[in-house]
Amino acid sequence: MKHLIAQLDHSLDWSTLPTLAQAVVEQAIAIQQIPAPTFQELRRAEYVATRFAALGLTQVDTDDRYNAYGLLPGKHRGVPGVMISAHTDTVFPADANLAARAEVGIIHGPGLGDNSIGVAGMLGLANYLQQQILPGCDFWFVATSREEGMGDLGGMKAAFNRLKARINTVINVEGMALGHVYRAGIAVRRLHITATAEGGHSWLNFGRSSAIHGIVELGARITTIRPVQSPRTTYNIGMIEGGQSINTIATQAGLWLDLRSEDSAGLAQLEREVMAHVQAVTRPDLAFGVEVVGDRPAGTIAPEHPLVQGALAALAQVGIQGMLESGSTDANVPLAAGYPAVTIGITRGGNAHRLDEYIETAPVADGLRQLILLALAAANGQ
Numbered sequence: 001m002k003h004l005i006a007q008l009d010h011s012l013d014w015s016t017l018p019t020l021a022q023a024v025v026e027q028a029i030a031i032q033q034i035p036a037p038t039f040q041e042l043r044r045a046e047y048v049a050t051r052f053a054a055l056g057l058t059q060v061d062t063d064d065r066y067n068a069y070g071l072l073p074g075k076h077r078g079v080p081g082v083m084i085s086a087h088t089d090t091v092f093p094a095d096a097n098l099a100a101r102a103e104v105g106i107i108h109g110p111g112l113g114d115n116s117i118g119v120a121g122m123l124g125l126a127n128y129l130q131q132q133i134l135p136g137c138d139f140w141f142v143a144t145s146r147e148e149g150m151g152d153l154g155g156m157k158a159a160f161n162r163l164k165a166r167i168n169t170v171i172n173v174e175g176m177a178l179g180h181v182y183r184a185g186i187a188v189r190r191l192h193i194t195a196t197a198e199g200g201h202s203w204l205n206f207g208r209s210s211a212i213h214g215i216v217e218l219g220a221r222i223t224t225i226r227p228v229q230s231p232r233t234t235y236n237i238g239m240i241e242g243g244q245s246i247n248t249i250a251t252q253a254g255l256w257l258d259l260r261s262e263d264s265a266g267l268a269q270l271e272r273e274v275m276a277h278v279q280a281v282t283r284p285d286l287a288f289g290v291e292v293v294g295d296r297p298a299g300t301i302a303p304e305h306p307l308v309q310g311a312l313a314a315l316a317q318v319g320i321q322g323m324l325e326s327g328s329t330d331a332n333v334p335l336a337a338g339y340p341a342v343t344i345g346i347t348r349g350g351n352a353h354r355l356d357e358y359i360e361t362a363p364v365a366d367g368l369r370q371l372i373l374l375a376l377a378a379a380n381g382q
């Protein structure tokens with residue numbers, strides 16, 4: 001892999017790379033200016049689709065999940081292709097102030113790093129391939145929806161289902177992950193646990209069951225769970241809600257629980273412990289309901305896999321020592337289905353999911369070169 005990457009690097013024409021990197025940064029800002037909360041990615045998807053069409057991709061399309069698709073036909077049409085993906089959705093509400101601000105070497109803008117620069121990097125790759133080299137196999141470019149928050153990878157699940165018969169490799173782009181190679185998708189389960197109780201007046205009906213007391217008792221029990229450290233397994237009660245007024249015994253309450261593990265069995269064990277606590281909190285007229293509101297499958301490929309080795313070699317070729325990672329990204333979906341997939345970055349940045357999010361502009365050229373090298377190496381492996 002190292003050899004192939006080095007060979008590709010020497011044979012390609014990089015004279016246009018600085019211009020391309022500049023265009024990718026400008027493209028990222030244009031994408032970032034379009035609001036795209038999870039489940040409301042339509043406008044951004046339509047914009048990306050027009051960019052796909054402008055770059056000369058074929059079969060340009062959007063679907064009912066607000067994914068945008070484009071195809072770059074390769075030299076060999078019959079062989080399985082490569083899917084390049086980047087998510088469009090952001091954690092910011094539709095009315096957030098999306099003003100971008102440039103300083104020396106960095107640009108601030110909510111969602112710019114996660115993941116407008118990732119989507120722009122994907123467009124940069126399509127642009128480069130169109131101009132410079134016909135790849136060995138088909139390339140499917142997909143801007144996916146529903147990666148953040150409660151999206152549950154719904155965009156990637158639909159896109160992968162649609163393309164899985166036509167591809168055998170996925171390269172997913174997360175804007176600020178330059179230097180990192182995600183080769184393992186952690187398993188995530190999310191539960192909304194609700195309590196209902198008879199309720200009443202805080203003074204007159206004292207002693208009746210309260211939905212809030214039930215939820216906090218359950219929450220206190222959950223926080224005593226000590227999950228195994230290897231494989232790494234975690235939980236978080238991210239939100240609680242409920243009640244009517246300070247002097248009302250609550251009839252309704254709920255908590256939102258995020259469970260994660262590097263391994264599906266570890267996650268299942270953690271969920272069983274949570275459910276045992278749900279069953280252990282018993283009061284007259286108190287009832288719990290458990291709804292699964294998120295389910296991201298786990299999957300992994302070996303560090304020795306050519307795609308992982310290719311990703312590390314592509315980074316090394318641009319002078320960056322890559323680090324292997326596990327995490328929850330769009331690549332979970334193909335990994336869980338047994339397809340080789342990695343998530344890589346385009347640049348560095350910080351303050352993801354905050355209004356003061358920023359990206360560095362200088363690394364973008366190296367990030368692009370790395371993406372181009374890996375994509376072509378993956379296509380060469382056909």
Ligand SMILES: [Zn+2]
Pocket residue numbers: 087114115147174
């Ligand atoms: Zn992201």
